[in-house]
Amino acid sequence: MTLSQHANAWVARLTSGHATVEDAAALRQWCAQSDAHAAAYREATRLWRQAGSLATPRRFKPCRKLFAASAVAACLALVMVGGTLLGVVPDGRALLADHHTQRAEHKIIDLADGSQAELDADTRLSVDFSAAQRRLELADGAAIFHVQHDTTRPFVVHAANMTVTAVGTVFEVRHLAAGISVTCTEGVVEVRQGDGTRQRIKAGEQIVYNAMGAGPLQRIDSARELAWRKGVMAFRNRPLQELVHELNRYHQGRIVIASDRVAQMPVSGVFHLNRVDEALRHIEQALQLSATRLPAGVVVLR
Incomplete structure (x- = not known):
């Protein structure tokens, strides 16, 4: 395989939904081999961003074995996507960006x-x-x-x-x-x-x-407005979903809002982004909500 083909394979792997921490480390090692390796990877990511994908998947006839394999793959994909949302699995899209x-x-x-x-x-x-x-x-x-x-x-x-x-x-x-x-x-x-x-x-x-x-x-x-640079965000009568969206950038896990009604509730306050639990307590008290805490840092607001 040429360097270009190897680079395209890396991009395909990282956008497949199955990228792992080991994949990320292996990619860094591959790019570090030479300037040509790094340049090939940058070009492959540029083409991917323009085209949206590198290849069209083939069509296969369904069969029982394929169905079983697909079911396993779907479960693995769910784990990977869930892990990405929770912040415990690397997001392949981030590795394709020049900076993240x-x-x-x-x-x-x-x-x-x-x-x-x-x-x-x-x-x-x-x-x-x-x-x-x-x-x-x-x-x-x-x-x-x-x-x-x-x-x-x-x-x-x-x-x-x-x-x-x-x-x-x-x-x-x-x-x-x-x-x-x-x-x-x-x-x-x-x-x-x-x-x-x-x-x-x-x-x-x-x-x-x-x-x-x-x-x-x-x-x-x-x-x-730009106080996030100091680790603080100020909200004044803005929908709860906007605050949760920002807190999720700092929370190792995922904060989920149970309904659209709750998502649109107005919230005000000054929130320390590195103290997400404190922000959640404020939300519970101010909006009279309950927070159900689940494993892996998942919090459901209802």
Whole structure:
């Protein structure tokens, strides 16, 4: 097999839902063999991101043996997916990103153009700089971008079906429980939605996008909104599902909300992200909910 074929095999393995800790270690060793190995893997991941997959699965005639094998494979896949959600099994998608953070981890990335990206926990960021454009893809999580001024190369962040473009500014893009938020703290950014709609956001402003479109433009306290860098998040009358979504980035396990009614209950408070149990007690008391604690860090709010 060529290096390219080996690299494609690694990507296929990591996106199969069956990746293990040993696979991740073996991949790091494979990429460390030479610059050519590392370059082949980067190219394979780039092609995977563009195409969405590396191959189309073959069709097989059903038989009893295949059915039994499929049942076992399905159980294993369920274990792997469950393990990924609980934070105990590596997420193959994270290994495909150029930069990623684990649960409860923050990281500052120095980009090739002199810009910086501050990654929140459980974040995936890919970078593709060219002579014409600085393109980044935030596949999950949240990041603050400190952008170096360069009028000849737009700095464009892709998240879901929208883009955020800046020339020289500081802004945050965040994946929410049901949407994307864009917060500008310095300068101006332009947000372009999938339907082509454009909107400019200035320093001290924030807007949330969801399936219904853009919400109202809001004035915000930038320091309060970006307090996660200090391990704190402030909520004021926001749906419980949004708080749980953020806490799950820091919780080794999974917090689950039992119903849509509970998910939409408004919650307020200042929460320490490294003290998830304390936050859960506040939620129980403030919203009169009960928390059922199960093995592996699973907590059900009802």
